[in-house]
Amino acid sequence: MSVPPPQYPQYPQYPQYPHGPGPQWSPMPPPVPPALNAFAVTSLVTALLVCLAPLGLVFGLVALWQIPRKGQRGKGLAIAGVSVSGAVLVLAAGLATVGDFRVWTFSGPARDDSGAVTEPGWTTVQSLDVGDCFNPGAWMREKDTPPLGKGGVQVIPCDEAHRAEAYATFRLAEQEQFPGREAIAEVAWERCAELFIDYAVDPEGSGRLRTAYFHPDEVGWNAGRRTVQCWVVRPGDAELDGSVRRRESDFDTDQLAFLSAAKPLYVATALRPAKSPEQDLAGAKAWAERMAEAQAETIQRLEDTELAGAERPTERLVAELKTGLPLWRKVADASDADAFLESLRSVERHSGTEHVVQIRTALGLPASANQR
Structure with missing residues (x-):
């Protein structure tokens, strides 16, 4: 026995609209986004320019006030502008406390x-x-x-x-x-x-x-x-x-030779400790030992150098420095601050300053600090 095919309900047929006159269907146009707040953009730009950071802070605050009232976009930009401007201002204030730093x-x-x-x-x-x-x-x-x-x-x-x-x-x-x-x-x-x-x-x-x-x-x-x-x-x-x-290149051969010979003493003298022997006897004695070594090196360099026109004062300077050399050793071996200072005064009497002046004059070097 045959079974009749199932009967399915008939769905309503929607009208077919021909192309031509009548209602036409088209996709829905995209929604128009809210306008971007101009102050928000300006705030971030001026904040990044550093020197205009104060303006960036002001513009950012104005943008945050306007955006919710006008339904505009740019809240993130305004917050970034305020944050960057504030950071720059805090940094500038910190620098101003330690130096004359003119950030603006x-x-x-x-x-x-x-x-x-x-x-x-x-x-x-x-x-x-x-x-x-x-x-x-x-x-x-x-x-x-x-x-x-x-x-x-x-x-x-x-x-x-x-x-x-x-x-x-x-x-x-x-x-x-x-x-x-x-x-x-x-x-x-x-x-x-x-x-x-x-x-x-x-x-x-x-x-x-x-x-x-x-x-x-x-x-x-x-x-x-x-x-x-x-x-x-x-x-x-x-x-x-x-x-x-x-x-x-600013000096001639003899001038350079003399300055090279004196260099060890220049360096050692510049390293004289800031603390007195009473404050740091060990440091003072270490410096005196270095002065002794520098003076010995300068003596050797002067003996190996011929300075045209300054032979006699150079010989006298070498002799004076040789006399003072053992006195530097005595300074370095001082038992206390008083002994150190007493020995140092003896050394200073054999510094050869007057001979240095004569050498510099003979070589055409400018007046030293001791001549001024």
Whole structure:
């Protein structure tokens, strides 16, 4: 027996609309997005320009007030603008407490093709070039030097009156842990003294000077900075009226020979400890031993050198230094501070200063600090 096929219900047929007159169907157009708030964009842009960060903060706050009221987009941009501007302002306030860092008028110095500064400008300590003459900010101290990066400096042409001159940089030995300020000072003080002799060639011809240095602090060390920046300044508030830099080409053969012979004594003298024998007898005695070694080396160099036109004063200087040499040994062996100072006074009577003056005059070198 056959089973009839199942009967399915008939679904209604929807009308078919011909192409032509009548209702036409097309996709729904996309919704129009809210307008982007202009202050939000301006806030982020000005914040990134750093020097306009205060405006960026104002624009961002205006945008955050307008966006919900006008139904606009850009809240994220406004928040970013406010955040960046606020961070810049906080950083600027922190720098202002440690230096004369002019964040809102910051502009680097103008330089010529050789790199020499032609127009004054402000920069960071890290950006100083060897040979730059500058005025440190209000953080400058006479008996201490700041970590590298603590404050800004005004770089000016060296033919204008200035306080200081950057003359060398060098990197400290790599090690993971920060070695501490005293360990850095021990290395930096000696190395900067030696490098200054190479930079000035004739330190006596520049008058009384004091070498100093910028160094990385613990934060900078952990960030990978290992550079020491050496600079020179006159004691007190005196200013330099020109660069102290000299090149070997500025001197003739005899002048260079004499300056080379005197270099060990120049370096050792520059390393005279800041603490008195009463404060640090061991350090004072170590310096006296170094002076004895430097004087012996200078004597040997002078004996091996012929200085045309200055033969007699050179012989007298050698004789005087030889007389003073055992006295330096006595200073280095002093039992107490009083004995140290007494022996040091005996040494000073045999420094040969008058013979040095005669040699410099005969060789045509400028007057030394002792003649001024």
